[in-house]
Amino acid sequence: MTTKLNFKPLKLLTPPSPRRLIKSWPKVLCFILAIIPLIMLCFVIVNLVVHTGPVFRQPSYDVNHDGIINNKDYVGLKGIFSTKISTALTGNKGQYGLIPAIWGTILLVIVAMGIATPVALLMAIFSSEFTLGFLGRGMRTLLGVLSGIPPIIYALMWIVIFTAIIAPNFRPDGLNPPAGMTWWFSPPPNSTLIGGIMLSLLIIPFLAPLFDDAIKNVPNSFKEASLGLGATRWYTLINVTLPAAFSGLLSGLRLGVLKAMGDVIIVTATIAVETNIPNPFFDILRPIAPLTATGVGLAGGFSQSMIDPLGYAVANVAAILLVIMAFAIIILETLLQRKFKKRFSHDGR
């Protein structure tokens, strides 16, 4: 038996005819425009990786802004993953451990999402399921308007929320300690809690419409089947609508977590830059700077002339860690979506 081999010419190797190229110029133009974001992403990541150089270089000397030569120790991976950090701009032996910053990011995300998720979910439930007619529509419009407030406003007004909530309830400063006693707890004004509260105010108007869409996309047949059997609206919501909307809720949650993780301005204003792990380590009434705030502190904030080369390189490492964490969250979310996809689908398959 003879098999007829059918060779097709490779499309890549044969140049397209000029006539065809001219005819498809919009496609070529769109392709050129469309790969620009890809180039930008690659440029960002490559640039970050390249500028981490001084971290892994052997003991070096550098000149700080006063012209004094400082002996800088070798940082390396061991220095990055240590728990000690001290300001690099002034001390001549900087310690650049990023473990506190990583823990700060995790703690901040937990606090901010712990406040934002229930409130946003209740807002979405209120405006889509437990609607009071015009009130639900008004709520959606209000959230759309509130989502336009930029983060710098929250960074500016954090002291207002601080004096309204944290200072009277958690900081009894007005009460003098009795004679012979000191407060065994007197947190500073900067704290992870106030950072998380301000961040949750930024996230709630962003998250609630996403949850709202996710709940609205659940097919009506699901709810009608449950309500027709005599279940109450609340029972339907908890047992049918929310599990069916799980995939949409999860993708909304992922976007919220990424927003909480990547925020720079609010955390720089409310939580300090470059701090050590508090004792106990879960103390949210003391400041523990996340990766972004630590990175801003190491990169010098506004004053460019004061940039410490080693600290700047460590800031790049912090940014790379943030990118890795973001991609890890995206992958985790994709895996979870794949796992829960089979439970509810529109066709019932």
Place this chain on the structure above:
Amino acid sequence: MAGKKQSELRNGLSEKRGNGTVFILLLPLIFTLMGVIFASLILIDNSLGKYAVPSLITASLGAVFLLVYARVTSHSWQRTLIIIMFLGIGSAFLINLMPTIFFGFHILGVFHRSTVSAILLMLVSLPTFSFSIFYIFGATPKAQDLSRYPFILLPIIVALAAFGLIIYKLLVLGVPHFSWRVITSNFIWHGWSTQVWVNGWPVTISYNVQQIGIGQYIMGTFLLMMMVSLISLPIGVGVGLYITEYSKGATANIIKFATNSLRAISVFAIGLVALSVVRSSANTFLAPILSGFYYNENGVRNAASGSFITASIFISMLVIPIIASATEEGIHSLPHDLTEASLGIGASHNYTIAHIVLPWALPNIVTGLLLGCAETAGSLAAIMLISGTSQYGINPFTQSTSLSVFIYQCLVTTDQSFKKVEGPYVYMAALILILITLGLTIASLILKKRFSRSYRGT
């Protein structure tokens, strides 16, 4: 038959409820609502002195009335609810009676006493309130739904109150400082010194020229918005068109992933790369474009720390995904009939895209553009490391600045004299920034609603 049954049921219920129905029904509702209000008053006013006794009385009375009512009507009553109620009331009493120093510990050390007792009273009053709603509406499934409203509404009201507080404080602090002169004039600060001879001795005289204003920050915001739209509109629309119309395979997925990742990775990474670009372009031919330049008061050309061109390139990394997703959404909402009709008549693919697809997606693209402009006005993290007070004029080659940069400068600066001069106007600047961003957001909302209505109708 069914009607008879229903009337029987109703009679049975009214028998159970007794004669003075309405009054007895309203008692637990009123008392528990008062308990909620008193507990929130304790939280707001932060003093136990005025509200402790009335709130405790109302909470316990409401609980007792609810219990009596549930017993009389012989509805099923929850044991856990009773335990929560009496534990809450009892511990609130205990906290009120406790001495300030307790076994060597100062009990106001961590939390204020009023906070704890207010939270406890809230824990008692809210379930009893919702249960009294449940009983008043006849303990039906509908009443069960209605009794969930307090739990849904309370966190929403608290969150909206926080937003309201912020905006109210901003108005209170910002409006009194409003002046056209500050808005329209630039912030200028020149200082120089000269040496003169007085009586045979050298004396240094320093001059200081100051002008208070936020003019260049506002102009910088608008310039940034304009340049970012110029860069990101073609790229965003190109991405949207390419991944929906021209390619649907792996290439489209990669481009989509890259575009979404630009927003997923932290803005801090982008800001850091902007700084590194400016720093590494120093002393090269790109320096005047990327790091910018200005002429100071003596006419000497200096290098700036990052031009508007660099700033707009790095902000457009955040705006491209917005416009791309808006374009994609608009194209996905296009009915297949229209494209098929166009292709069936004999129009080419490109002609269809130019005359059917793009006009259809135009409202979405404009919406995305407006949202992108709002994002540009508010985005700071991408340019915070390269911008400053651009006090020597605003053009694409000078140091980048915007209103949010100004607000951040006032927040973090250690320069006390700058804070003293420009500090009072920071809230006014924040108000102007909010006006710009909210105006753009509301315009995009209105546009989306209006155009979607007129197009969906066809």
